[in-house]
Amino acid sequence: MTTPIPEPYATTLHIRDHCLCLHAQRAARTLSRRFDEAMRPVGITSGQFSLLNSLNRPEPPTIGAVATLLAMDRSTVTANLKPLERMGAVVMAVDAKDRRGRRAALTETGRALLGAATPIWRAVHGEIEAGLEGQGDALRAGMVRLS
Numbered sequence: 001m002t003t004p005i006p007e008p009y010a011t012t013l014h015i016r017d018h019c020l021c022l023h024a025q026r027a028a029r030t031l032s033r034r035f036d037e038a039m040r041p042v043g044i045t046s047g048q049f050s051l052l053n054s055l056n057r058p059e060p061p062t063i064g065a066v067a068t069l070l071a072m073d074r075s076t077v078t079a080n081l082k083p084l085e086r087m088g089a090v091v092m093a094v095d096a097k098d099r100r101g102r103r104a105a106l107t108e109t110g111r112a113l114l115g116a117a118t119p120i121w122r123a124v125h126g127e128i129e130a131g132l133e134g135q136g137d138a139l140r141a142g143m144v145r146l147s
């Protein structure tokens with residue numbers, strides 16, 4: 001069996017400096033930590049804020065619709081809804097249109113939690129957007145094209 005020749009260190013440096021996936025992961029982790037810290041006073045994480053926000057619709061969405069919006073699989077959405085259910089922010093129900101499916105809805109507690117968290121999101125998001133020096137729209141557009 002032939003021993004593979006390791007890549008030169010220069011390749012590692014090139015990947016470190018140019019890899020879109022690495023830079024997106026690092027940015028996502030940094031943003032998540034920043035929003036997690038900001039949301040701590042209301043007792044939720046940034047991921048839970050995104051879930052609550054995804055449920056804020058005129059009609060409770062299906063788990064599949066939430067999964068599509070958040071680019072997650074259905075089982076991950078269901079698992080991430082459990083803590084919100086336990087805190088009384090979300091209620092799950094069988095889909096009346098398709099008894100095999102389930103829909104998730106905000107409760108009054110969930111709406112209040114979202115109402116308390118949204119001004120925090122606006123403030124932190126505004127700070128981040130200002131730091132992008134007018135490039136926020138271009139960054140969003142690029143991410144949308146990739147997804």
